[in-house]
Amino acid sequence: SAVISQKPSRDICQRGTSLTIQCQVDSQVTMMFWYRQQPGQSLTLIATANQGSEATYESGFVIDKFPISRPNLTFSTLTVSNMSPEDSSIYLCSGARDYSYNEQFFGPGTRLTVL
Amino acid sequence: AQTVTQSQPEMSVQEAETVTLSCTYDTSESDYYLFWYKQPPSRQMILVIRQEAYKQQNATENRFSVNFQKAAKSFSLKISDSQLGDAAMYFCASLNAGGTSYGKLTFGQGTILTVHP
Numbered sequence: 001s002a003v004i005s006q007k008p009s010r011d012i013c014q015r016g017t018s019l020t021i022q023c024q025v026d027s028q029v030t031m032m033f034w035y036r037q038q039p040g041q042s043l044t045l046i047a048t049a050n051q052g053s054e055a056t057y058e059s060g061f062v063i064d065k066f067p068i069s070r071p072n073l074t075f076s077t078l079t080v081s082n083m084s085p086e087d088s089s090i091y092l093c094s095g096a097r098d099y100s101y102n103e104q105f106f107g108p109g110t111r112l113t114v115l
Numbered sequence: 116a117q118t119v120t121q122s123q124p125e126m127s128v129q130e131a132e133t134v135t136l137s138c139t140y141d142t143s144e145s146d147y148y149l150f151w152y153k154q155p156p157s158r159q160m161i162l163v164i165r166q167e168a169y170k171q172q173n174a175t176e177n178r179f180s181v182n183f184q185k186a187a188k189s190f191s192l193k194i195s196d197s198q199l200g201d202a203a204m205y206f207c208a209s210l211n212a213g214g215t216s217y218g219k220l221t222f223g224q225g226t227i228l229t230v231h232p
Contacts (some may be wrong), residue, residue: 013128033219033220040225041224041225042222042223042224042225043160043206043220044222045219045220045221048218048219049149058219090158092158092160093116094160094220096218101218103162104162104164104220105162106159106160106161108157108158108159109158109159
């Protein structure tokens with residue numbers, strides 16, 4: 001497995017501002033993913049972060065709202081843009097080392113509160 | 116499209132007893148994986164157990180085992196000798212090994228497990 005860290009662990013932001021969440025893996029991974037988890041709810045995939053190309057977004061999520069970068073095989077960022085209280089959630093990143101993606105390991109999440 | 120359903124929002128068990136968490140899934144793919152993840156209050160998602168769909172033998176990991184019924188599309192988790200540290204939210208998840216949703220995890224709604232001393 002691998003160890004994933006996320007920064008910040010939590011933040012409180014004002015509506016209309018943006019926050020960038022960093023995800024760092026301690027070893028190279030093939031794919032990285034970003035999820036949203038509203039309190040007490042399940043995880044919903046936002047996008048797949050591809051190294052060297054644009055992220056692939058799931059239905060209901062758009063690049064203008066959630067721009068993602070993946071500059072190398074150990075790092076990715078997710079920006080939550082023009083935030084509203086509805087964006088208050090836990091954001092988690094995960095990594096998968098092989099091309100079957102059948103073992104994903106997760107970061108500890110970033111708890112975002114938008115006022 | 117994949118769907119995963121956990122019909123038990125909450126479950127409780129006495130310490131040292133056995134508990135079973137239920138999960139059903141639906142997928143059009145023939146090759147897929149099924150998982151149980153544990154999420155304690157720390158929010159860290161921890162992989163508990165994994166089952167390859169092509170394997171008939173049920174996966175086991177120490178006190179954790181699954182009952183995989185492929186025809187019924189059922190994938191339950193049995194926790195034996197429950198410990199206080201098992202208290203967490205448990206998520207069932209599926210991952211297609213092919214098709215348009217290749218590599219994407221789909222999660223169920225989660226089951227909160229409480230362990231009573």
